[in-house]
Amino acid sequence: MSTLVNLAYLAAAALFIIGIKRMNSPATARAGNRLSAVGMLIAIVATLASARILSPWMIAGGLALGTVLGILLAVRVQMTQMPEMVAALNGLGGAASALVAWAEVSRYTAAQAEGFAGSAFARHGLAALDGRLVITITLSVLIGAVTFSGSFVAFGKLNGKISGNPVSFPGMRLVTSLLALVAVAAVAFPLVMLGDSGFDAGPLAVSTLVLGVVALVLGVLLVIPIGGADMPVVVSLLNSYSGLAAAATGFVLENQALIVSGALVGASGIILSKIMCDAMNRSLLNVLVGGFGGGAAEGGARSAAGLTVRTVTPDDAAVLLAYAGQVVVVPGYGLAVAQAQHVIRELVDLVQARGVRVKYAIHPVAGRMPGHMNVLLAEANVPYDQLFEMDEINDEFERTDAVLVIGANDVVNPAARTDPSSPIYGMPILNVDRARNVIVLKRSMAAGYSGVENELFYLPRTGMLFGDARKSLERLVQEIKAL
Template identity: 50%
Template sequence: MKLLPPEVVTACYILAAVLFILALKGLGNPRTARRANLLGAAGAAIAVLAFCLSVELRNIWWIIAAVVVGAIIAVPAARRVQMTQMPQLVAAFNGVGGGAAALVALVEVGHSDNPGTLGVVAFTVLIGGVSLTGSFVTFGKLQGILTSRAVTFPGLRALMVLLVVAALAAGTALVLTGDAVWSFALVAIGLVLGVLLVLPIGGADVPIVISLLNAFTGLAVAASGIVLGNVLLLIAGTLVGASGTILTMAMAKAMGRTVTGIVFGAFRAHVSAAAGGAAADRPVRTMGPDDVAILLDYAQRVVIVPGYGLAVAGAHHAAAELAEVLRARGVDVVFGIHPVAGRMPGHMNVLLAEANVPYDALVEMDEVNPRFRTTDLVLVVGANDVVNPAAKTSPGSPIYGMPILTVADAQQVVFLKRSLNPGFAGIDNELFFDPKVSIVLGDAKHTLTKILAAVKTTA
């Protein structure tokens, strides 16, 4: 039974759309991000309830069962996920969203013979398939199930061209005939395209792929809104697609790349990388936590550069406390944030916000780079690719052309690393052998805890 008249449903949809827009705006600032998430969730809840109360629902028990099963899976996953695994969770959720949009469009194939609607269906199932498998390949790269390096093989370019042509042909056939078999062919092509699109993307480019696939999912959801005649789905999908596209372009610019160069670069040329682990055979200057504490005792300006290793070790609270102790002594301490440090956009910002680091202490790359020339000591905690000079000096390197944090300009640099193994891009860091660079090997959390204890004893 329909409980809400169309006018009320429309008002609810408008309210939900406004909440979505406010949520996106709020997510642009760490101070308002938590409230923004709640606004977005409230908007989604209002939209779902308004729809359910405005139509005669069939198979209500199947719907309830699906909601219950989804909640049973999602709630524990969201509560238990570690900060280091957040990018993988985002990739997985994104893939599920794209797959859901494709399934909705598949169901609608038999309900319409309008060529325009069928054209939108073709687009939705193709993009949804690409987003589904592309996101899970990204998940595999981030999780270490698949190699993080670019994977190519002879004939890849020709195969991609053939698949695109096949997709166009299948889409045209679906529009002209309305035969559901062509929609299933499009799904299959999309699933294969998603795998082949992401496999050749490696190393530091993977965080950008997450936002790009998020944009794909948004477009698929918007298209499914057209198929279902649901304005709110169209609005929500468009917002996600637009924000994902803007973020992708901003991230690509921050890395000194173009989106087409990131996505199709591996198809044009062979991507070379130094053999991983070669640095372990070369001598480096090492020191212990007490030595670092002595350096900090004489430093007036310090920059801490966080990376994925900080997240893996759970060392962000120790780093935040060290910065607080130094700041209490009058030392100028900031955190230098690279836009792609970690495994997803904003990974380090979220991590350090969890440790209650003041927002004004998080300094982005363009602002912090000029500071290094007058910085006494840089502590690089678990970062590698984002400070690797190969981005400037090694053409053909997976990170060549990416702007980096110029830590080498500082008076002294100390790396806190578990080992001398390469970073996510799979290449060695020549900075380890610079005379002004020292390395403290070990778990970052344990090392920072020891440095903090030593610093406190010299107070």
């Protein structure tokens, strides 16, 4: 039986790795996601079957219930809600790891009631309580609880129930530092007591309880001062935390599949967080303590006083797009809010039928989570070969007749290149301002997540088309059809 289980775990690990590899490209991402899901199914069934804690009917019932819930979520959750759903799933993963670790502590506490000899643990099917096990249990609780509370703060910020602005109070960093020291002490305490009293599980139970409470508060204090501009990094980092918590729990349970899957999620999340930080020209430490981004600001590093905005009508914009040689579409979170991905696909099909070359420019931190724009456009069946990352397309803007910016803000702000006093200075951006013409679809002149005034809106070659992005695109479609 153990040989079959190990083979199943090996197959699951291979599917995880292949699945993650295939997620590198939009063309193979769906297949990669399916492979990873199959790998997880194999690992779950193998674990439940080998542990013999559930009957086959209970396993089948649980899988059926989970499948139904998953389908309901997939159908009912809107694309605009996808970032907060990812945050919630990260939090639930962290909570599961912490609860499993606490359940293991409860088993040791029950065994202790029969005496402190190692044989008492053996009768409960437990290994000797040693330093390695104590460290993995406490890490599972610490990382899992931080991930749970931090993820649901991110969930609140993403769906608007908590302000997207950085939230802080006097002495907040001191309180956070003191709680971190308490957490370290709670991890060390059972290790010290373990050396004195051998198999005593009492100090471990006390420490994990204290650690769980402290970690929950820490998770809130670590995420709540982070502004909306940094939410893509936060979601990615919390995803990494959930993987690390799962890996630690894998060591607690001596489950190879959990160790491998947790390590893969943890490592890929850290790598993705680094990519997100590079895309904003900021360090991970700066994201965590910087308190950057949030609501709209009254101005920016440069005042907009005296500058004028040129507005365009849908018919003027339609003519410009229909008779251009090349058009580049720059999607942002406004596209997701308006749920206009299908309309932009229809618009692009129309101008392509007139011989116009069209490409989509995707900035790494556009939207509210990593890959948000890719997923959004994939839902509208936009061909993958039309999607271009920032580094692939930036040199083409100078040869582009018209750029259509839909709800993007900070990622197209020239101040990142030209204004050393701007908070976003040095951030890699899409070189939209170098195109011959720019059409920006926005509801208003409100600043982006960073709160910085966007210089692009005031350039002579930029035309602002105000209104709901979906309605504006529908008008453009009508006007192009009428040409």
